[in-house]
Amino acid sequence: EIVLTQSPGTLSLSPGERATLSCRASQSVRNYLAWYQQKPGQAPRLLIYDASNRATGIPARFSGSGSGTDFTLTISSLESEDFAVYYCQQRSNWLVTFGGGTKVEIK
């Protein structure tokens, strides 16, 4: 099983600041890595697929990078609606695993 480790567990930032979230895989997942945003009481929303492609309707302030085992989600300038939990997910060999999540909270 491929394990995804997200860091940090919690990120405390102010609106307008840059957020950098990390996701590390226990073995290579090539570029088969997605990022989701989840707000309380809501379903996850797809932000990024295949490591760096923004999903439909996702603002340009969200960007993804990386390949192999190390991936990054960057939010260039935090808006109030961006404070949420973010999950990474890999889809290698017809199996899916999620990371444990990073909470982005208001400082």
Next chain:
Amino acid sequence: QLQLQESGPGLVKPSETLSLTCTVSGGSISSSSYYWGWIRQPPGKGLEWIGSIYYSGSTYHNPSPSLKSRVTISLDTSKNQFSLKLSSVTAADTAVYYCARQWEFTGDHWGQGTLVTVSS
């Protein structure tokens, strides 16, 4: 616009079988481009993939010991629905259960989720 809606009992007794259905509207589950998946989230915890089904009926399951051999996922193309059965449930199966459309196992549309509590 594609919509997914989970339905089923909100309370299941220990050792019984949890059964949920996902009704898809605004698109066909017979599309060759997509998988249809189930994901769960215990209260206050992270996401766990349960399994997925392709339009052809091929299924893919999470091999985790906590789920292995208890999961059945099926399609009903006549009703545009897909279903989850999880047998021999325990309190550890208490979670919000989501259905999702998946492009190459990446969930691009999700249902709102339904809370299933396992308790006697």
